[in-house]
Each structure stands twice: as structure tokens, then as C-alpha cells.
Amino acid sequence: MHLLNRLFQDFIGLLYPNLCSGCSKPIYYGESMICTSCLFEIPYTDDHLNPDNRVAKQFWARIQFDGAMALLHFKKGNRVQSMLHQLKYKGKTELGQLLGKMIGDKLLLSTQFKEIDLIIPVPMHRKKLYQRGYNQSLCITEGIAQVLGCPVNDKALLKVKETATQTHKGRLSRNENMTRVFEVFQLAELQGKHILLVDDVITTGATIEACGIELWKAGIGNLSIAAVAFAD
Numbered sequence: 001m002h003l004l005n006r007l008f009q010d011f012i013g014l015l016y017p018n019l020c021s022g023c024s025k026p027i028y029y030g031e032s033m034i035c036t037s038c039l040f041e042i043p044y045t046d047d048h049l050n051p052d053n054r055v056a057k058q059f060w061a062r063i064q065f066d067g068a069m070a071l072l073h074f075k076k077g078n079r080v081q082s083m084l085h086q087l088k089y090k091g092k093t094e095l096g097q098l099l100g101k102m103i104g105d106k107l108l109l110s111t112q113f114k115e116i117d118l119i120i121p122v123p124m125h126r127k128k129l130y131q132r133g134y135n136q137s138l139c140i141t142e143g144i145a146q147v148l149g150c151p152v153n154d155k156a157l158l159k160v161k162e163t164a165t166q167t168h169k170g171r172l173s174r175n176e177n178m179t180r181v182f183e184v185f186q187l188a189e190l191q192g193k194h195i196l197l198v199d200d201v202i203t204t205g206a207t208i209e210a211c212g213i214e215l216w217k218a219g220i221g222n223l224s225i226a227a228v229a230f231a232d
């Protein structure tokens with residue numbers, strides 16, 4: 001881009017500042033949704049290089065899987081929480097795609113996430129989907145798919161029962177009542193395949209576990225798990 005054009009873009013940015021989804025400071029030419037400072041300073045996990053990571057341990061003895069990873073550490077008040085809030089409640093679907101691409105880049109460097117056949121987002125109940133207008137996990141899968149060159153399927157696994165919002169519940173009660181919440185509708189699409197199941201944030205792991213159980217019942221060949229963040 002020519003210098004004048006770039007100056008014009010920065011000038012427009014001063015009038016209508018694009019704010020970083022991590023730190024809320026204005027972002028400048030060449031930056032996209034996450035400022036350079038945040039890109040360097042957000043707490044990456046490096047889970048993709050460590051098979052015994054915290055996310056994997058969360059699922060040991062609960063569900064069979066190949067690889068499990070989260071891109072970032074989630075803590076209350078950190079930049080990651082801000083990003084996930086923008087993605088979930090402020091309509092920043094492109095941020096989901098960007099974070100998905102960042103996950104995809106890590107997966108390419110890992111030996112555990114080879115030969116993924118199909119990427120599936122953790123589904124949202126249709127009522128909630130109608131209210132929000134988009135499934136943030138689907139946005140993330142789209143970014144991952146671009147990097148890995150894998151198809152995405154958001155119709156094979158659906159959420160058929162509404163669950164109460166988990167935000168204000170304690171850790172124990174979150175695990176309650178996750179039976180018959182998810183259901184597989186396109187059995188043939190899944191059989192024998194290595195599925196990458198994707199969520200925005202993993203806390204107790206109850207949602208991923210419930211989805212995974214249904215996927216295994218449907219005859220998948222393998223399961224891997226990826227999320228933007230892990231609340232440890």
C-alpha cells in the first residue's frame with residue numbers, strides 16, 4: 001500500500017479507532033483486531049508441543065482422545081478474557097477466525113494433530129443461536145480449516161437440550177445434567193474419521209466430554225480437542 005494510503009488509513013483510524021480486542025488500545029496500520037503488543041504478550045500455552053499438557057490432563061480417564069490443546073491461558077481480567085468476551089458477545093466473528101488461524105498454525109507444528117479429517121465446533125442450542133446470531137466456536141473452526149485445509153461440519157453434531165448458563169455456577173454443578181444434551185445427526189459423515197472438536201474456552205471440560213461421548217458412539221475413528229483458551 002502506498003504511503004499516502006497508509007497515512008489515510010491511520011488518519012481514519014484516529015477518527016474511528018479500531019480498538020484492540022485484548023487491551024482496548026487503538027490498533028494501527030498492519031495490525032488486525034489484536035495489537036502487536038498483545039500478540040507478543042498474551043499468555044500462550046505451548047500445549048501443542050506438550051502431550052501431557054493441562055488440557056489433556058483434564059480429559060484423562062474421562063474420554064478417549066489423541067491430542068488436546070488450548071492456545072492461551074484464560075484468567076479473569078486478562079487480555080484473553082477480553083478477547084473471548086468480544087468474540088462471544090460483541091459480534092466479532094472475524095476475531096474468531098483470526099484466533100482459529102493462530103490455533104491452526106500451532107497444530108501444524110505439532111506431531112499430535114496429524115491427519116485431521118473433519119473439524120466440528122461445539123454446537124449451540126438453536127434458541128441461543130437465534131439470539132446471538134452466530135456460533136463463536138464455528139468462527140474459530142473456520143480459521144483452523146483455512147490453515148489445515150480440512151472441511152468443517154456444524155450440522156453433524158447438534159445441541160438438542162438447553163443448559164443453564166455456566167457463568168455463575170460452581171464447578172461441581174456444571175458437570176450435572178450433561179446427558180442427552182448433544183446428539184449426532186449425520187452418522188455417515190463421522191464414521192472412521194479423525195475429528196477435531198473445537199470450543200472457545202475449556203473450564204471443567206464437561207461440554208467437550210459430553211460432545212466426545214456422542215461422537216465416539218457415532219463411530220468416529222479418532223478425536224482431538226482444541227480451544228482458544230483454558231481456564232486453569
Ligand SMILES: [Zn+2]
Pocket residue numbers: 020021022023024025034035036037038039
Ligand atoms: Zn492489544
